[in-house]
Amino acid sequence: MAARTRALETILVGKGLVDPAAVDALIETYETRVGPRNGARVVAKAWMDPSFAQWLRSDATAAIASLGYSGRQGEHMRALFNGDGVHNLVVCTLCSCYPWSVLGLPPVWYKSPPYRSRAVIDPRRVLGEFGVVLPAETRIEVWDSTAELRYLVIPQRPPNTDDLDEEQLAALVTRDSMIGTGFPRARP
Ligand SMILES: [Co+2]
Structure with a gap:
């Protein structure tokens, strides 16, 4: 796949259809400037601010964009709130749709066929x-991402964190906790 991608890039650059500098800039942006820290800020704000959490529930795209996170692969967002008795898990069964604007580029396992089929x-x-062991009575809801709609899991706030800013x-918010394959860290 990597060789095919390189071959395709060579042809597109050779024909003048793609500017290599633009490709580099895009990759650099999503590798270093846009990443799970964006999503972590959304989650932390939802934990702190009930009105922001409500906005996330009703219009996640706008609430997330208000923090400056929008654009490619994050045009239509929905926030999934974990709670007592319900845990959300995100997958893309068809390919690898992922909310780039809040989580950056997807991890390799997210794109792997075994995860995509077995998660469902x-x-x-x-x-x-993944080390996420839930009580038997907890309902697991699996959400299949598409090109039109991406999901961000809002994990439950860890206990004993009332005094944190x-x-x-x-x-405390990990990337995996926002996909549903992990929990937030406990406070240090
Ligand atoms: Co996809």
Whole structure:
């Protein structure tokens, strides 16, 4: 696949259809400037501010854009709130749709065929392999991303964090907790 991608890029550049500098700038942006820290800030704000959480529930695209996170692969967003008795898990069964604007580029496992099929068939076992063990009575909801709609999981706020500020809370939010394959860190 990597060789095919390189060959395709060579042809497109040779025909003048793609500017290599533009490709480099895009990759550099999503590798270094846009990443899961964006999503962590959204989550921390939702934990701190009930009105922002409500806005996220009703119009996640606008609420997230208000923090400056919008654009490619994040045009239409929906926030999925974990709660007592419900845990959300995000997958793209067809390919690798992922909310770039808040999480950056997808991890390799997210794009792998086993994750894409098994997350739907047996989510509880897949979560267990990630170390996410849920009570038997917790309902697992699996959300299939598309080119039109991307999801951001809002994990539950860890206990004993009432005194933390937004930045300290954001530091507890992991990438995987916003996909549903992890929990936030406990406070240090
Ligand atoms: Co996809």
